[in-house]
Amino acid sequence: MNDKRVLGKIQNPQERIKNFSEVELGYTKEEALKEANRCLQCINPRCVKGCPVGIMIPEFIKYIKEDNIEKAYEVISKSSSLPAICGRVCPQEKQCEGMCIKGLKGDAISIGALERYVADIALKNNFTSVKNIKKNNKKVAIVGSGPSGLTCAGELAKKGYNVVIYEILQKPGGVLTYGIPEFRLPKSIVEKEIESLKKLGVEIKCDVLVGNSITIDDLSKEYDAVFLGTGAGLPKFMGIPGEEANGVFSANEILTRINLMKAYKEEAKTPIKKAKKAYVIGGGNVAMDAVRSLKRLGVDAHIMYRRSEEELPARKMEVYHAKEEGIIFDLLTNPKEILMDEFNNVIGMNVINMILTEPGEDGRRGVIEDEKSIHKVDCDMVVMALGTSPNHSALKDTEINLSEKGLIVVEESKTSHDKVYAGGDAVTGAATVILAMEAGKKAAHQIMEELK
Amino acid sequence: MYKVLYNKKISVNSYEMAIIAPHIIEKFIPGQFIIIMAYEDSERIPLTVYDYDKEKGIIYLIYQVVGASTLELSNIKKEIFSISGPLGNGNEICLNPNNYREKRICYVAGGVGIAPVYPQIKYLNELGLKVDVIYGAKNVGLLLIRQKIEKVVNKIRYATDDGSFGTKGFVTDILEKYINDYDIVVAIGPVIMMKNIVDVTNKHNVKSIVSMNPLMVDGSGMCGACRCEVDGKVKFACIHGPEFPGDKVNFDLALKRMNIYKEEEKEKLDLINKKLGGKKDE
Ligand SMILES: Cc1cc2nc3c(=O)[nH]c(=O)nc-3n(C[C@H](O)[C@H](O)[C@H](O)COP(=O)(O)OP(=O)(O)OC[C@H]3O[C@@H](n4cnc5c(N)ncnc54)[C@H](O)[C@@H]3O)c2cc1C
Numbered sequence: 163m164n165d166k167r168v169l170g171k172i173q174n175p176q177e178r179i180k181n182f183s184e185v186e187l188g189y190t191k192e193e194a195l196k197e198a199n200r201c202l203q204c205i206n207p208r209c210v211k212g213c214p215v216g217i218m219i220p221e222f223i224k225y226i227k228e229d230n231i232e233k234a235y236e237v238i239s240k241s242s243s244l245p246a247i248c249g250r251v252c253p254q255e256k257q258c259e260g261m262c263i264k265g266l267k268g269d270a271i272s273i274g275a276l277e278r279y280v281a282d283i284a285l286k287n288n289f290t291s292v293k294n295i296k297k298n299n300k301k302v303a304i305v306g307s308g309p310s311g312l313t314c315a316g317e318l319a320k321k322g323y324n325v326v327i328y329e330i331l332q333k334p335g336g337v338l339t340y341g342i343p344e345f346r347l348p349k350s351i352v353e354k355e356i357e358s359l360k361k362l363g364v365e366i367k368c369d370v371l372v373g374n375s376i377t378i379d380d381l382s383k384e385y386d387a388v389f390l391g392t393g394a395g396l397p398k399f400m401g402i403p404g405e406e407a408n409g410v411f412s413a414n415e416i417l418t419r420i421n422l423m424k425a426y427k428e429e430a431k432t433p434i435k436k437a438k439k440a441y442v443i444g445g446g447n448v449a450m451d452a453v454r455s456l457k458r459l460g461v462d463a464h465i466m467y468r469r470s471e472e473e474l475p476a477r478k479m480e481v482y483h484a485k486e487e488g489i490i491f492d493l494l495t496n497p498k499e500i501l502m503d504e505f506n507n508v509i510g511m512n513v514i515n516m517i518l519t520e521p522g523e524d525g526r527r528g529v530i531e532d533e534k535s536i537h538k539v540d541c542d543m544v545v546m547a548l549g550t551s552p553n554h555s556a557l558k559d560t561e562i563n564l565s566e567k568g569l570i571v572v573e574e575s576k577t578s579h580d581k582v583y584a585g586g587d588a589v590t591g592a593a594t595v596i597l598a599m600e601a602g603k604k605a606a607h608q609i610m611e612e613l614k
Numbered sequence: 615m616y617k618v619l620y621n622k623k624i625s626v627n628s629y630e631m632a633i634i635a636p637h638i639i640e641k642f643i644p645g646q647f648i649i650i651m652a653y654e655d656s657e658r659i660p661l662t663v664y665d666y667d668k669e670k671g672i673i674y675l676i677y678q679v680v681g682a683s684t685l686e687l688s689n690i691k692k693e694i695f696s697i698s699g700p701l702g703n704g705n706e707i708c709l710n711p712n713n714y715r716e717k718r719i720c721y722v723a724g725g726v727g728i729a730p731v732y733p734q735i736k737y738l739n740e741l742g743l744k745v746d747v748i749y750g751a752k753n754v755g756l757l758l759i760r761q762k763i764e765k766v767v768n769k770i771r772y773a774t775d776d777g778s779f780g781t782k783g784f785v786t787d788i789l790e791k792y793i794n795d796y797d798i799v800v801a802i803g804p805v806i807m808m809k810n811i812v813d814v815t816n817k818h819n820v821k822s823i824v825s826m827n828p829l830m831v832d833g834s835g836m837c838g839a840c841r842c843e844v845d846g847k848v849k850f851a852c853i854h855g856p857e858f859p860g861d862k863v864n865f866d867l868a869l870k871r872m873n874i875y876k877e878e879e880k881e882k883l884d885l886i887n888k889k890l891g892g893k894k895d896e
């Protein structure tokens with residue numbers, strides 16, 4: 163039996179660090195068939211339990227084996243609204259693939275790559291699972307156009323609701339548009355998903371800051387229901403000395419300049435700071451995206467993370483690709499102070515080595531500082547990728563209950579405000595695309611239930 | 615896309631632009647700002663709304679051509695790609711006018727700082743609060759919209775660097791002289807001017823408000839480019855400001871942070887000059 167997974171083609175690391183095109187090129191038909199044939203079609207599939215939205219994985223893989231991609235897509239569409247995106251960005255090793263029985267002895271089935279294969283063909287051929295929408299007279303407003311908002315909109319529109327999305331940025335997509343880089347998630351895919359929503363009749367109003375341009379109270383008067391999918395966009399800083407230096411950025415700023423404003427293109431009008439050597443502080447997907455973007459701009463790009471490789475929260479694949487691209491990982495290290503010259507420009511950092519402690523009650527290993535280990539590193543850029551917290555600009559002048567951590571409190575997707583629902587990162591704190599999508603979908607069904 | 619009614623030169627380096635953008639104006643409170651993009655691939659630039667017509671949904675902007683992006687904006691004729699807002703918070707006095715009815719208020723504007731000052735004094739005038747204004751510029755040609763301002767203020771004093779109009783000297787010179795007439799000073803203009811004004815108000819223990827204009831990208835609290843230090847704490851000008859108590863702002867840091875993209879900015883200016891040389895928006 164063949165226990166090695168089929169690896170799809172990827173761009174050569176030496177080449178790809180000079181461009182922003184997609185790293186993974188996706189399966190060919192032969193590759194997909196070969197990989198699909200590795201699937202054991204378990205009667206009690208563990209993978210499905212690992213999938214946050216319960217996609218019937220063996221079933222769609224069976225259709226790939228039969229080369230019936232339209233059917234495979236139909237199966238996926240029953241549970242997921244954004245498969246071309248999730249196939250690319252889900253942390254599969256912690257979800258479906260992490261549960262796959264084949265993974266016990268060899269390689270798990272490459273479920274993410276197969277999902278992407280199906281979804282890309284579907285996008286190319288405009289397969290659609292909805293026909294003949296009968297419009298009703300109910301109106302729903304959606305705040306924020308990230309995966310939760312887009313999914314909520316799609317579910318409602320398919321059932322005939324009139325949906326308007328409000329978004330502050332000039333382009334919809336949320337993190338998919340401003341955060342995750344082109345080389346991991348081509349913007350043409352996000353645009354296609356958004357186009358198909360528009361075809362369902364969803365209207366998108368950009369440039370509108372809910373809370374300022376219009377309040378939630380206004381919306382709840384004008385619409386039958388309101389969904390808040392405003393995400394967790396507020397960047398965190400460390401609060402260490404020197405953070406005010408010129409050359410210290412949030413990962414969000416670097417990524418927004420690059421992805422939303424296209425600063426990586428020579429002809430772009432939005433600048434990005436040129437640097438020789440940069441440290442990106444953090445170990446999640448955001449840190450990987452920032453460090454790999456900087457590498458592509460010719461920067462000597464490092465990750466600095468206070469725990470060890472094992473604890474890196476990023477997708478395994480991103481860490482692997484980052485290493486292939488020559489990113490240097492300074493693990494078990496943490497900044498203490500950022501050093502600057504008389505013009506306020508970053509010239510280095512004082513950093514300290516960290517020691518892992520035994521796992522605490524949450525199972526996560528803590529760290530303590532090795533006090534004698536403070537030393538200096540040179541650099542001219544420091545990028546903070548320490549996580550984000552919800553930004554409740556939308557809640558201005560509106561009473562909505564928040565938890566102690568500042569998250570929107572919901573019960574059955576509903577907030578404390580009559581007619582107002584919420585989901586995604588604004589409710590959970592920074593999480594994943596698939597969970598945001600699921601939350602959007604659940605809220606849509608709850609809204610339909612209550613508006614019946 | 616938003617329709618541009620006109621975009622005309624009003625001084626050597628300043629332009630006035632009228633745009634149809636009702637979403638900006640419905641809830642606008644003076645002190646707030648907007649972010650504008652000339653084309654789909656343009657930079658997002660923060661500007662202030664200096665006047666508006668609620669009924670017709672028209673907003674008026676005044677901006678100075680200072681770099682690549684404002685140069686590009688000045689060439690727009692028919693429509694602009696994006697205008698988002700209103701962003702940030704309204705001015706404290708405009709938000710709570712009744713708390714200030716008994717106060718003696720002075721506004722200080724430097725250069726195009728008059729663009730954010732004008733809607734505030736006009737708004738307060740409509741509510742029956744007449745304020746004094748000190749308005750300074752390099753020379754008389756750079757003193758904008760004088761007639762409009764004079765209609766809505768109590769007393770206005772001018773300063774020009776070259777003495778071509780009003781007092782020869784800086785707005786700070788005038789403020790020094792009259793500071794004891796006031797309970798609160800609102801200063802909007804170049805950072806260095808606001809810093810100097812706050813030196814004066816601090817010396818005389820007079821309350822001050824300033825409007826910070828750091829670099830911005832999204833204007834919604836997502837990137838942190840607009841970080842300022844206020845009262846020893848990090849604040850994002852776009853969501854916590856743009857106005858802050860003058861005596862709490864770290865102006866020296868704000869001045870240094872303005873230079874972050876100095877070199878990159880030069881390259882972009884060349885790029886846009888080259889582009890505009892080729893074709894203009896017709
Ligand atoms: C760089 C980066 C990489 C990531 N990589 C992965 C990955 O590989 N895999 C994965 O599963 N997850 C990843 N994530 C996490 C994932 O993207 C998020 O969990 C997900 O996007 C959350 O979706 P959302 O709909 O809740 O919010 P968001 O995607 O954050 O969208 C919120 C939207 O609301 C808008 N908004 C906010 N306030 C207002 C307002 N007042 N008025 C109008 N509009 C408003 C915002 O502008 C934004 O467009 C990553 C995140 C980042 C930042």
Ligand code: FES
Nearest residue numbers: 833835837838852
């Ligand atoms: S401009 Fe991005 S946070 Fe203020």
